[in-house]
Amino acid sequence: MFFTLETKKTDGWMDHPLYDFIALGGGPAGLNGALYAKRKGLLTAIVAQDLGGQMKNTAFVDNYLGFENIEAEALIRQFVDHVKSLNIPIITSVRVTAITKSTDEFLLTLDNGKVLRTKTLLAALGGSPKKLGIPGEDRLYGKGVSYCATCDAPFFKDKHVAVAGGGNSAVEAALDLAKWASKVSIVHRSRFRADQTLLDKLFQVPNIEIHLETQITEILGQTAVESLRLSDKPTGTERLLKVDGLFVEIGNIPNVSLFKDLVRLNEAGEIIVNGAQETSLEGLYAAGDITNQPFRQIIIAAAEGAKAALWASNYLNKKGK
Amino acid sequence: MPNLFPKDVADQIKSILAEMRDPITILYFTDGTCNTCLETGQLLQETKALSDKIALDVKRYPDAKAEIERYGIDRVPSFVLLDKDGRYRGVKFSGIPAGHEINSFLSALLEMSGLTPELGKETLRRIESIQKPIDIKVFVTLGCPHCPGAVQTAHRLAMLNSHVKSEMIEAQTFPDLSRKYQVSGVPKIVINDRYELLGDQPLENLLDLIEKA
DSSP states (O other): OOBOOOOOOOOOOTTOSSEEEEEEOOSHHHHHHHHHHHHTTOOEEEEOSSSSGGGGGOSEEOOBTTBSSEEHHHHHHHHHHHHHHTTOOEEOSOOEEEEEEOSSOEEEEETTSOEEEEEEEEEOOOEEEOOOOOTTTTTTBTTTEESOHHHHGGGGTTSEEEEEOOSHHHHHHHHHHTTTSSEEEEEOSSOOOSOHHHHHHHHHOTTEEEEOSEEEEEEEOSSSOOEEEEEETTTOOEEEEEOSEEEEOSOEEEOOTTTTTTSOBOTTSOBOOOTTOBOSSTTEEEOGGGBSOOOOOHHHHHHHHHHHHHHHHHHHHHTTO | OOOSSOHHHHHHHHHHHTTOOSOEEEEEEEOSSSTTHHHHHHHHHHHHTTOTTEEEEEEETTTOHHHHHHTTOOSSSEEEEEOTTSOEEEEEEESOOOBTTHHHHHHHHHHHTTOOOOOOHHHHHHHHTOOSOEEEEEEEOTTOTTHHHHHHHHHHHHHHOTTEEEEEEETTTOHHHHHHTTOOSSSEEEETTTEEEESSOOHHHHHHHHHHO
8 A cells, every 4th residue: 555645735826916937837847947947046936736746657766876776656755845845835726828928027827817027037947758659659549558557557467468669668668567467578770779777677587578669550349459569670560569559658748738839949849948947938948858958857956957047046136136 | 355545545534634624424324235335434434533523424235224215325335515504506426436436525525514615706606506306426436536525516516506406426436327328537517407518617517507597
């Protein structure tokens, strides 16, 4: 029996008519950004639907400095406790529906009709699971196609599932699923990108089989996933792999819908930032998986959040606040 | 059985429940031997012990016929929350709300005690205008981080409109039901046994479906 507590007490947050710094997003980038901003003396708040961000999609973290192996939920709790110890308001009960900028401040319209105002803003909304974009994927979503191994693994007890992807998330999902499923097939279009330490674990699990240089071209099934059409990349030969489920772990797409008309994005739809985490719009910073920085790591997102807050503090100082 | 809540978790829950406004009652249905009945009963006992605003009343299934009928109890373990006036507001949990789901349980306790969420005027108007019986089932697993949000949304709707009934269903505790509703991904939201949604959807998306139903 385990319990992952996230329920927040009510937050007294409308006290400040104008914030210095609002972190939008409750993952490592937003939390650490707020922490650094507050320590610089900025009037700070966090606005987030939930806390932890994409850390919530993983079971364990073993590459955050100082923690050899820690439950992701435990690490989230430590992050949040640290932030809370500085009395930073964390606003979770609302959703931001629009962002506009007037001369010197940002206006965040909320779904309860209220508006938050801030001088600087950190975009740290992370990403959502990327789809394969192949026939059958949307139709069979929730009918064997899943983007959350920790959520849906129990439905595949003693069944054969496939995992699409070759990065850390894919390998972690496979390791997780192998505890439930009779067999797990990892299918990836090129070579593994995952850390060697994870791969070493993977190779030791007897019920995991690996198909590299293999593309999934179609997901087949009437009312549920029945098989995958695979294409062997070097030879181009096609074959069917019978499976009961497919977990897609091929990375994420940045959650930029609130920002797409405000800032410059790259071709992948990521917010372009410079070394100071500045975007093309003055006063708007971005950090973590929403940016064009390629490595999706907790420690990198956290560090970028810190940088953003420090540069925002500099910026406000120069402007004489 | 040793305590389910470790000391630090119990302390945190206690401080969260300190925010409760009015007293509430948990009505728990069990047959004593059902899958996770022991654990669910204990979880409710331990929660009750952390706040003087919570009363716990245990009913025997299937003997407590009047209550089973009144609250529409179809399976055990199952519990409903009653507000300070003893009114059933359509908030039901079937299966244990442990793991991530502890959060939807705690927020239901808080909101049933009178801490109502701030919603926009238009959203409130849409909720108030629901005039037909709406039954919402939300299938969850305990390892699912997106599930408590979906449960919270559905339970909120129920609390705000007496035509709406909402039930959290822990999918693994009720495998037959999960099969019947073809659940292989969670959170899965089923409205009036007919309309389906997957994922932690915004309240507005549920309202869109309810208005169609």
